[in-house]
Amino acid sequence: MRFRYNRLLCLAIIVGLIASLVINVRRHEVEQRNMTVDFAIDYESLLELAEREGLPTAKVLADAKEAGFTSLAVYERTFKKMNISGKATAVPGATILERYESGALASADWRAMVERGEIVGTEVYVTSHDPLTYREVEEDLIRRLGADRVRPFVADGREALAVKAHYASFVKMHLGMPTDEMRAVNEAGFYVIARPTNYVKATDEDVAAMFHRLDGIRVSELIFSDKQALGAPNALDAVAKECKERNLTLGLIEAPTQLQFYKQDGLLELAKMLDYRAARLYSIAKDEMEKIAVPVAIERWVNTDEERNIRVDLLRLFEKPQLGKTLYETNMDYFRATHDALAAHGFSFGPATWFEPFEPSRVLRALVMVGVAAAGVLYLSLVLPWLNRRPKIELLLFAAGALVMAVPVLMGHGGKIRLLASLASANLFPSIAMLWMLDRIRDKEPDDDWSLPRLFGAAALALWVTGALSFIGAAYLSGSLSDVEYFLEVNIFRGIKLTFVLPLVLVAVGFMQRFDLFGGALAEGEDAWTQIRGLMDRTVTVKMLAALFFVLIAGVVFIARSGHNMGMPVSGLELRFRAFLEQAMYARPRSKELLIGHPAFMLAAFAWARKWPSILFFALVMAATIGQGSMVETFAHMRTPVMMSVARGIGGIVLGAGIGAVLMVAAECWHKFFVRVSDN
Numbered sequence: 001m002r003f004r005y006n007r008l009l010c011l012a013i014i015v016g017l018i019a020s021l022v023i024n025v026r027r028h029e030v031e032q033r034n035m036t037v038d039f040a041i042d043y044e045s046l047l048e049l050a051e052r053e054g055l056p057t058a059k060v061l062a063d064a065k066e067a068g069f070t071s072l073a074v075y076e077r078t079f080k081k082m083n084i085s086g087k088a089t090a091v092p093g094a095t096i097l098e099r100y101e102s103g104a105l106a107s108a109d110w111r112a113m114v115e116r117g118e119i120v121g122t123e124v125y126v127t128s129h130d131p132l133t134y135r136e137v138e139e140d141l142i143r144r145l146g147a148d149r150v151r152p153f154v155a156d157g158r159e160a161l162a163v164k165a166h167y168a169s170f171v172k173m174h175l176g177m178p179t180d181e182m183r184a185v186n187e188a189g190f191y192v193i194a195r196p197t198n199y200v201k202a203t204d205e206d207v208a209a210m211f212h213r214l215d216g217i218r219v220s221e222l223i224f225s226d227k228q229a230l231g232a233p234n235a236l237d238a239v240a241k242e243c244k245e246r247n248l249t250l251g252l253i254e255a256p257t258q259l260q261f262y263k264q265d266g267l268l269e270l271a272k273m274l275d276y277r278a279a280r281l282y283s284i285a286k287d288e289m290e291k292i293a294v295p296v297a298i299e300r301w302v303n304t305d306e307e308r309n310i311r312v313d314l315l316r317l318f319e320k321p322q323l324g325k326t327l328y329e330t331n332m333d334y335f336r337a338t339h340d341a342l343a344a345h346g347f348s349f350g351p352a353t354w355f356e357p358f359e360p361s362r363v364l365r366a367l368v369m370v371g372v373a374a375a376g377v378l379y380l381s382l383v384l385p386w387l388n389r390r391p392k393i394e395l396l397l398f399a400a401g402a403l404v405m406a407v408p409v410l411m412g413h414g415g416k417i418r419l420l421a422s423l424a425s426a427n428l429f430p431s432i433a434m435l436w437m438l439d440r441i442r443d444k445e446p447d448d449d450w451s452l453p454r455l456f457g458a459a460a461l462a463l464w465v466t467g468a469l470s471f472i473g474a475a476y477l478s479g480s481l482s483d484v485e486y487f488l489e490v491n492i493f494r495g496i497k498l499t500f501v502l503p504l505v506l507v508a509v510g511f512m513q514r515f516d517l518f519g520g521a522l523a524e525g526e527d528a529w530t531q532i533r534g535l536m537d538r539t540v541t542v543k544m545l546a547a548l549f550f551v552l553i554a555g556v557v558f559i560a561r562s563g564h565n566m567g568m569p570v571s572g573l574e575l576r577f578r579a580f581l582e583q584a585m586y587a588r589p590r591s592k593e594l595l596i597g598h599p600a601f602m603l604a605a606f607a608w609a610r611k612w613p614s615i616l617f618f619a620l621v622m623a624a625t626i627g628q629g630s631m632v633e634t635f636a637h638m639r640t641p642v643m644m645s646v647a648r649g650i651g652g653i654v655l656g657a658g659i660g661a662v663l664m665v666a667a668e669c670w671h672k673f674f675v676r677v678s679d680n
Contacts, residue, residue: 003382003439003513006394009374012402016371017472019364020479024642026360027482031641035346036353037305038220038279038312039339040071040193043185044081045317053328061188063332068339070349071220072185073193073314076174077137079126083171087180088128088137092167094121109155118153124170126161132180134159136213140176143206144199174225177213191220191351193251193312198228207231207238214246220351221312223251223281224264232266240273249352250278251312252488256285258308260489268490276484279352280639281312289316294330298338302345309487309639311352313342355484365418366406368479372421373401375428375476382435383510419494422480426499426636429473430628431506433466434621438514441608450609452668459605459664460657463598467653470628474635474649478642486638493636503629504622517615589652590630597627598656599663606664627656 041064050060064072079090099105100114113119126141128134138161141150149164163170174197182192194214199206210230222243224230231239243250250271253262261267261280271278282304284297292300297318304310318334321327339349377398381388388394405421408414440462450458477493485491512532600623607617631649635642 002442003385003388003435004391005436006378006381006391008395009378009381009398012374012398013371013378013472016368016374016479017475019367019371020475023360023364023368023479023482024475027358027478028642030356030358031309031487031643034309034311034353034355035348036311036350037342037347038071038191038193038352039069039315039342039349040073040220040312041069041315041317041335043072043074043181046072049317049328049331053326055328058188060328061190064335065189067332067335068343068349069190069335071191071193071351072188073195073223074177074181074185075195075225076176076197077133077140077178078174079171082128082133082137087130087133088126090124090126090163090167090171092121093119093123093125096125097121107156113155120162122164124163124165124167126163127155127158129158130180133178136179137161137175139209143209144173144175177210179213179217182214182217186218191218193221193223193314194219195223195225196230197224197226198230198232202231202235204235204238207235207242211242211246219246219248221249221251221279221281223253223312224267227264229264229266229270231270232264236266236270236273239270243270243274243277249354250274251281251352252278254280254282254308254310260492271488271490275357276488276490277354278488279311279354280309280488281314282308282310283314284316286316290319294318294322294334294337297334298341301338302341305342305347306345307640307644309641311354313338355487358482358484358487360479360482362410362412365414365479366409368476369405369409369414369417369421370402372424372428372476372480373405374398375432375473376401376424379428379432379435379506382432383506383513385513418480422477422493422636423495423498425473425476425480426493426495426629426632427502427506429476430470430503430625430632431510433469433473433628434503434507434625435510435514436469437462437466438511438621441605442514444608452664455606455609456602456661456664459602459660462605463601463653463657463660466601466628467631467649470631471646471649473632474645477632477635478638478645481638489639493638496633496636499629499633499636500626503625507625508618508622511618511621515614515618517618518613589648589655590634592630593627593649593652594656594659597624597630598653599660600624601627602657602660603663603667606667610667627652 046060046064047057049055050057053060079088082088083090096105096110096119097114100111100119105111105114110119119125126137128137138150138152141161141163145163145165151162152159153162154160165173177194177196182194185192192214194217196210207230222230229236229239231237242248250267252267252271253264254260255262284292284300289297301313301315305313315335315338317331318327321330322333325333343349377394380397381394405417408417481491481493486493600620604617604620604624606612607620631652634640634645634648637645
């Protein structure tokens with residue numbers, strides 16, 4: 001049977017494609033206006049580097065500024081840090097009593113308090129010679145512990161605090177943003193990335209107190225520490241109000257899996273309150289910094305900012321010097337080289353930019369939904385002969401599907417419908433593209449007389465055309481999901497694993513409606529279901545079991561290596577190959593396209609022309625489908641700029657066709673050898 005492509009359905013798909021392209025052009029413009037990166041490091045890291053190298057703090061800060069840093073991250077005080085710096089001290093009462101008994105307690109005032117029984121062994125005693133530090137510590141202790149647990153008194157002419165607290169926990173307690181450190185950062189020419197923690201049962205007054213510390217401070221971003229956003233759960237409105245008034249950008253810390261964010265209670269609610277005036281932050285993990293080389297880290301930053309919309313780069317120190325360099329030289333060279341590499345790739349530097357509000361027209365989005373409905377009916381008509389012969393039923397199904405898909409979007413809702421449309425686009429369009437090509441192949445009789453160059457040209461052209469048809473699905477997927485929530489990965493595409501498998505099923509069904517798996521053309525009355533029943537009735541041989549086992553293993557590897565949480569590690573050789581491609585190309589093609597899908601497509605054309613067994617042709621078509629599906633699924637990573645995804649797909653086709661050509665030459669040599677042996 002020759003399948004007919006309903007023109008009205010195709011027209012609806014073309015209209016939806018135009019709407020998708022309009023949305024994607026606007027998306028690209030928004031992405032291009034979000035190219036400013038905050039190049040940052042922890043303030044404490046620079047102080048540590050100065051101490052380890054015996055250098056003046058002022059010199060280290062000046063060199064860091066020259067290296068390109070725009071912001072330094074400042075964290076809340078703790079007594080663990082203040083005891084080291086000497087700005088304040090916290091001593092358990094038991095230690096004071098021990099010193100008194102040993103005669104080591106020199107202060108007359110403190111000895112007198114011991115003798116009067118005013119020093120309690122289970123309390124903690126706080127002193128400070130710096131008035132600002134003391135005032136801020138006292139304020140935060142009362143706020144966090146309550147006034148009944150914090151008792152001021154005077155000793156040696158200075159006010160001190162007696163605190164009812166467990167000492168080991170007390171020295172780790174966060175005690176508010178340090179004004180003196182933030183001023184020092186500003187005076188050195190940097191912005192401050194404020195890293196506050198939350199209060200227990202935070203109130204609006206607690207929030208106001210934290211932001212009061214930021215008065216007069218030039219702050220680039222607000223990025224929370226620990227597992228809660230400031231103000232969670234009941235004072236987030238106060239945080240949002242302060243951020244809007246101060247024009248602050250919220251930082252979202254990318255999770256170690258590179259999928260969404262480090263979990264902080266209240267973070268996403270706050271981001272929504274701020275209309276997603278937010279930027280994604282990335283930092284190479286400390287344990288990973290111990291393993292990677294400086295050039296690898298530099299390349300990592302370039303790829304991270306280009307591919308994942310990271311706009312706050314929080315660098316860490318290398319702990320070991322490079323050969324022939326001091327630790328200081330190693331790190332400063334690393335900072336400068338990273339900054340220069342990012343600049344060479346078009347990034348500017350300063351407080352992180354964010355995505356401007358982006359909400360495509362409801363009408364455009366509804367047209368995309370209509371196009372998806374048309375694609376669904378078109379696919380059904382290409383695998384169900386009875387439906388293909390009844391265009392009126394096709395149009396009725398299309399009308400019903402279009403209403404279901406488009407109406408919620410026109411009404412201003414349809415979040416789940418859009419996600420369903422993106423999932424359908426990722427699976428339907430690569431499948432339709434492959435079926436269209438199979439229908440074209442059926443019109444060509446296999447011909448051994450085709451020269452290898454001619455066969456290569458035809459296969460490459462077919463790959464490009466099929467890839468272009470699959471790219472329609474990519475445009476639809478992006479058009480369905482494009483908004484700031486998806487760019488930031490507040491929302492994500494659901495069904496990644498399904499998109500690796502479902503196109504294989506959809507194309508397999510279509511293949512069996514067109515070809516006999518074991519004999520070329522279909523017999524009269526034979527269809528996919530007939531072939532499936534025939535397969536179930538076939539005698540199983542050891543060879544078939546071995547082949548099925550191989551397919552099963554390949555499928556497990558394919559699924560395990562896919563997605564964000566790969567269940568199988570990547571070999572060192574493949575990692576080096578990926579690194580080479582990342583340096584050689586604007587966007588590294590995906591391995592499933594470059595090494596599997598597109599070469600298999602070329603070989604499938606060769607197999608058909610050279611009359612290879614149908615089952616082998618089928619296997620190559622399935623492998624080719626992997627490449628087409630992967631091209632579309634690339635666009636499901638909405639954090640990646642749309643033009644980078646386009647470049648990745650085109651690069652995969654070009655290189656994949658080249659690899660396929662090499663395999664075709666090898667296959668031709670084998671084919672001629674096999675024919676020669678058979679003739680003899």
